[in-house]
Amino acid sequence: MTRFLGLTEKMMGMDDRAWERHVNPWSGWSRLSILPLFAVAVWSRHWIGWWAVVAIAAVLLWTWLNPRLFKPPASTENWMSKGVLGERIWLQRSGDPALAHHATVVRALIVTSSAGAIVMLIGLALTNLPLTISGLAVTMLSKLWLLDRMVWVYTEADTARTPR
Known part of the structure; x- marks a missing residue:
């Protein structure tokens, strides 16, 4: 599962500078618009035909x-910000025994989120609004829950770094 997250990080070209900017809460919160915008862009093929490709490309951009x-x-x-920082820590140190107690929940949330995405894609393909x-x-709920888990990861990692 962590390999999947690492792959998406690579596909996005997330270097240190991009991560520094992505930690901005405006970036994180506005990023939540991506899936609904993608769904509308794909659905728009019924309203605007092939121009939907432009809408989909805009969402990808x-x-x-x-x-x-x-x-x-x-x-x-x-x-x-703490959630995004936690994601970065997870990507770098998910094999760390100190974070092992998060692995099962992270895995379950990624599987749930992926299953939801598949249902959404089937709904979009079939033009079925309830499925979509x-x-x-x-x-989205799985992603938010995962983000909350990443806040926990960040907090634990930050606590471990802070001298007592």
Whole structure:
């Protein structure tokens, strides 16, 4: 599962500079728009025909641009920044025995999120609104829960670094 996350990090070209900017809570919160925008862009094929490809390309561009658009934050003392920092820690140290107690939950949330995405894609392919919305809801709620887990990872890692 961590390999999957690492692969998405590589596909996005997330270097140190992009991560510094992505920690900005504006980046994290605005990133939540991606899946709903993607669903609308795909669904728009029924309204605008082949022009939907332009809408889908715009969403993909937004996906890539988002972590690069915002300045590094003045403070990371907020839930979203801590979640993004936790993601980075998880990607770098998921094999760390000190973080092992998170692995089962992280794995379950990634599987649940992936299952929701598959349901959403089936709903989009079949133009089935209940399937699309259900899949989107499961995916987004799983992602938010995973982000909350990453806040926990960050907090534990930060506590381990802080001298007592």
